Amino acid sequence: MSSQLTRHVFLAAIVALLAGCATTTRGARPDDMSAAKHRQAAKAERDKARRHQKQFDPNAQAAGVTQATGGATADADAVDVLYNPTEQHRTAAAEHREHARQHEKAARALLRFENRSCKHITAKVRTACPLLGQVARVQDIEKGARLFLVKGVRIASLLEHMRCHYAYGRTMGREGMSACPLYLKHLSISRVTDANAIDVTASDSASVAEVRKRARTHVTGAGR
Numbered sequence: 001m002s003s004q005l006t007r008h009v010f011l012a013a014i015v016a017l018l019a020g021c022a023t024t025t026r027g028a029r030p031d032d033m034s035a036a037k038h039r040q041a042a043k044a045e046r047d048k049a050r051r052h053q054k055q056f057d058p059n060a061q062a063a064g065v066t067q068a069t070g071g072a073t074a075d076a077d078a079v080d081v082l083y084n085p086t087e088q089h090r091t092a093a094a095e096h097r098e099h100a101r102q103h104e105k106a107a108r109a110l111l112r113f114e115n116r117s118c119k120h121i122t123a124k125v126r127t128a129c130p131l132l133g134q135v136a137r138v139q140d141i142e143k144g145a146r147l148f149l150v151k152g153v154r155i156a157s158l159l160e161h162m163r164c165h166y167a168y169g170r171t172m173g174r175e176g177m178s179a180c181p182l183y184l185k186h187l188s189i190s191r192v193t194d195a196n197a198i199d200v201t202a203s204d205s206a207s208v209a210e211v212r213k214r215a216r217t218h219v220t221g222a223g224r
Helices: 003-022 035-055 087-117 155-171 205-216
Strands: 062-067 078-083 135-141 144-149 187-191 197-202
Touching (some): 035 087, 155 197, 197 205
Antiparallel strands (some): 062 078, 135 144, 144 197, 187 197
């Protein structure tokens, strides 16, 4: 194969490699970051998409070669082809737009969950950890902790506030309250039917020990 054809093959291979890299799928789950950071990431992805789109020229052409079928190696078996050397920028732009869409979708999901969980609780109240002064003792249970409440606590109101605070924590990326057991991922918060208590459990094993540890820091008075 001539040196000119070799150069064309190398160039075509580089373009194919770049295009393949640009199509790598990336995800953006709601719990990966706060709603605000999801929106910032979406903006950054849209900016990248615009930069790539500007570098795409639909009329650009470059010469390349491809080997004919049969495995022959003679120059006569190398077929000249034309390709668009800027195609990888169009592919990359589409990928960045999709990633931006995923981040925007994640931000909306977090905010919807918070609004649904906090519909009876004001924006100011939902920021405060509802467990302060409310927990008499804590018992370890499967996948989490059982919080026995101080006598006189309105359990229905507390349960609603806890679920709201958990949702608010998700929206905020669980930042700023490292001691709150509700600022962890994948929690379930449920009322115990035969006791003055609320169960906080985690679906992932990494959070179980932390739920128990943080819950005990909220035990008040003689229960400590």
